[in-house]
Amino acid sequence: MNLDGTATASLVGRRQFLTVLVGAALAAAPAHARESSEPFRIAFANLNEDPTAHLDGLGFTGAEVRRSFELAARTLPVELIYYDNAGDGEKAVANADDAIARKVDLLIEYNDDIEANAEIGRRMHRAGIPVLALNYPVPGAPLYAADNLAAGRIAGKTLGEFARENWADQTVVAVIAGDLGNTAPYLADRVQGITEALQQVLPDIAVTRLDTSGNPVRVQGLLGKFLAAQTRRKVLVAALDDPTALAAKEAIERAGRIGDCAIVGQGVDRSIHGGASEKKELDPSNRSSIVLGSVAYYLDRYGYEVLPLAIKMLQGAEVPAKTTTKHILISARNVFIEYPPYDMN
Amino acid sequence: MKLVALVATVAFSVVASLGGTVAAMAQSDCKTLVKASPFGPDDETGATNRVTPAVTKAAAAEIQTGKVTPMAFNLVDGVPLFGTRFTKTVLTSFALVPGAEYGKNKLSYMEDTYLSQSHVGTHLDGLGHIGIKDCYYNQTPMGKYVTQNYLKKLGIEHIKTFATRGVIIDLVKVFQDAGKLKANAACTSPCLDGGTVITEADLQAGLKLYNVTLREGDAVFLNTGWGNLFQQFPKQNAAYNSSEPGLSKSAGEWLADQKVVVVGADTWAVEVIPSEDKEEAFPVHKILLTDNGIHIIENVRTDLIAAEAASTKRATFFLSLTVPKAVGLTGTFVNLEAIQ
Numbered sequence: 001m002n003l004d005g006t007a008t009a010s011l012v013g014r015r016q017f018l019t020v021l022v023g024a025a026l027a028a029a030p031a032h033a034r035e036s037s038e039p040f041r042i043a044f045a046n047l048n049e050d051p052t053a054h055l056d057g058l059g060f061t062g063a064e065v066r067r068s069f070e071l072a073a074r075t076l077p078v079e080l081i082y083y084d085n086a087g088d089g090e091k092a093v094a095n096a097d098d099a100i101a102r103k104v105d106l107l108i109e110y111n112d113d114i115e116a117n118a119e120i121g122r123r124m125h126r127a128g129i130p131v132l133a134l135n136y137p138v139p140g141a142p143l144y145a146a147d148n149l150a151a152g153r154i155a156g157k158t159l160g161e162f163a164r165e166n167w168a169d170q171t172v173v174a175v176i177a178g179d180l181g182n183t184a185p186y187l188a189d190r191v192q193g194i195t196e197a198l199q200q201v202l203p204d205i206a207v208t209r210l211d212t213s214g215n216p217v218r219v220q221g222l223l224g225k226f227l228a229a230q231t232r233r234k235v236l237v238a239a240l241d242d243p244t245a246l247a248a249k250e251a252i253e254r255a256g257r258i259g260d261c262a263i264v265g266q267g268v269d270r271s272i273h274g275g276a277s278e279k280k281e282l283d284p285s286n287r288s289s290i291v292l293g294s295v296a297y298y299l300d301r302y303g304y305e306v307l308p309l310a311i312k313m314l315q316g317a318e319v320p321a322k323t324t325t326k327h328i329l330i331s332a333r334n335v336f337i338e339y340p341p342y343d344m345n
Numbered sequence: 346m347k348l349v350a351l352v353a354t355v356a357f358s359v360v361a362s363l364g365g366t367v368a369a370m371a372q373s374d375c376k377t378l379v380k381a382s383p384f385g386p387d388d389e390t391g392a393t394n395r396v397t398p399a400v401t402k403a404a405a406a407e408i409q410t411g412k413v414t415p416m417a418f419n420l421v422d423g424v425p426l427f428g429t430r431f432t433k434t435v436l437t438s439f440a441l442v443p444g445a446e447y448g449k450n451k452l453s454y455m456e457d458t459y460l461s462q463s464h465v466g467t468h469l470d471g472l473g474h475i476g477i478k479d480c481y482y483n484q485t486p487m488g489k490y491v492t493q494n495y496l497k498k499l500g501i502e503h504i505k506t507f508a509t510r511g512v513i514i515d516l517v518k519v520f521q522d523a524g525k526l527k528a529n530a531a532c533t534s535p536c537l538d539g540g541t542v543i544t545e546a547d548l549q550a551g552l553k554l555y556n557v558t559l560r561e562g563d564a565v566f567l568n569t570g571w572g573n574l575f576q577q578f579p580k581q582n583a584a585y586n587s588s589e590p591g592l593s594k595s596a597g598e599w600l601a602d603q604k605v606v607v608v609g610a611d612t613w614a615v616e617v618i619p620s621e622d623k624e625e626a627f628p629v630h631k632i633l634l635t636d637n638g639i640h641i642i643e644n645v646r647t648d649l650i651a652a653e654a655a656s657t658k659r660a661t662f663f664l665s666l667t668v669p670k671a672v673g674l675t676g677t678f679v680n681l682e683a684i685q
Contacts, residue, residue, distance in 0.1 A: 070540065071540050071619055071623075072623075074540065074541075074542050074621065075542065075621055301623055304623050336626075338624075340620075340624075340625065340626030340627070341626075
């Protein structure tokens with residue numbers, strides 16, 4: 001596809017039957033069917049596979065994202081080549097160079113360094129290899145991304161409606177808890193979504209922000225103090241990630257304020273939904289929990305969402321410039337539908 | 346599969362929300378959710394109806410040398426189980442202490458109590474184990490037939506017999522021969538990795554290895570090598586439970602089309618975990634148990650019979666397996682052996 005969005009295709013062997021994707025779009029190179037039964041060779045450069053690193057302000061690890069690609073690839077005509085960007089822009093560029101050297105058919109780039117992404121976009125363009133960006137834009141590449149604003153709104157709306165239905169005659173305040181010092185745009189969007197939705201349902205509600213500086217356990221001290229000062233009020237807690245939601249619940253239990261609080265988390269990582277036998281917070285048998293639910297981001301299913309897009313691009317089908325995650329609230333009522341627990345055997 | 350706790354949990358929630366009346370459980374139109382039994386509307390037996398005297402007689406011809414190969418793991422505290430599952434053996438009564446003996450011949454005795462769920466160790470899934478909503482095998486609306494203690498329909502007491510021919514399919518060899526074996530580093534002998542999908546083509550390739558054609562009434566066992574992790578208990582319990590290689594949905598349908606009576610494997614669910622479709626829970630269980638009345642046996646020790654098949658070039662045997670006439674149970678731990 002050319003810069004103006006029109007499409008030209010140069011068919012240079014099976015792996016280069018598409019031209020580079022340039023322009024916001026749309027990856028819709030003219031359809032050239034694969035000429036052989038060989039699988040597409042797709043490189044996936046993961047954000048960070050350090051087991052201690054959590055991705056995008058949520059409770060997921062790089063290993064979970066990678067595993068989702070491995071599992072999704074089982075029934076697709078693809079051969080995957082994996083890279084770990086290790087949260088490092090230079091490493092990401094080096095990985096892209098390696099993918100070029102290996103003449104992959106397409107690169108899926110998950111990298112949060114904007115400058116590095118610009119460089120990767122240029123290099124892949126020169127090499128004639130299309131790119132599909134994950135969560136962070138790469139110039140000229142279609143993007144698959146979380147919609148943090150929408151996810152925040154789901155949490156805010158859930159909490160607001162809970163308060164309206166259950167505490168209509170009470171004074172209600174709200175807390176947003178999480179890594180608020182982090183300037184990443186995704187966190188700002190999440191906070192904005194929560195705030196907007198809360199105020200839409202409860203126009204007069206006061207919203208207090210508790211910054212954990214990225215350490216969820218810190219919410220316990222911060223929330224403990226806050227609760228002590230709010231003795232006659234009901235408190236809605238919007239946590240920016242699940243570990244913070246769980247730590248907040250502990251703080252509320254310690255303060256003896258279970259009856260005065262409700263929590264919604266973000267992410268739905270394993271720490272909160274666990275499995276049938278692990279008896280985690282979101283569990284069909286735990287419907288009375290003050291953790292009303294958590295908004296799903298499905299990082300552990302990215303492979304299932306992203307690989308079909310990549311294949312569409314390689315088949316010359318049109319894909320949108322931006323595809324967003326379909327976030328929903330996961331609660332005790334639907335957790336086993338959304339996340340069938342393997343360990344229920 | 347040990348869905349007992351989940352079923353209990355869900356049942357409890359439903360019962361609690363309805364004021365304790367089990368009969369008040371919501372009922373679905375089971376005719377749209379589950380296939381009808383080919384053995385009639387009152388059938389509670391399922392596929393073991395296919396084990397006719399002729400099938401048993403033909404299976405008996407498999408006994409040629411008399412060699413017996415074990416196919417069950419020892420049932421002992423510490424084998425892979427999931428968080429809330431347990432096994433606990435307690436020696437509850439003994440008369441070894443002086444003065445406690447009986448009679449002038451000083452007879453002594455011992456007894457024990459075994460506490461566990463029925464779906465532990467090498468175990469068989471009964472037809473009351475898996476359904477879609479409240480619909481179980483033969484379009485049975487199970488909400489009407491559940492008591493606090495047991496099932497009033499589809500209990501394992503209705504199983505006819507497993508005196509039939511067994512067939513071992515060595516998927517490790519199939520994948521090795523095809524050059525596509527992706528092993529798991531935790532296995533100390535060759536194994537298919539967790540998440541590996543076994544297709545009907547793989548099954549057919551495994552049958553071809555030893556020139557076997559499946560016939561109605563057969564019991565089929567899959568050697569994936571994953572059972573090696575079970576044998577390493579407790580060291581690899583978490584790895585064993587985390588995923589597994591297993592049947593695809595289409596492979597499950599293909600086995601059902603062959604009219605087999607049992608599908609077993611050296612894994613904890615027989616089917617591939619995670620499932621091919623991320624939004625489906627245990628779809629092969631539904632195909633085999635709920636739609637076709639085919640029993641599933643999990644945690645089968647298949648490595649010994651696979652090795653035997655490799656050395657003798659015989660992958661068929663007479664299956665020695667019986668289950669207790671335990672009324673209303675959804676499953677039971679079992680012992681099974683291959684006799685050749």
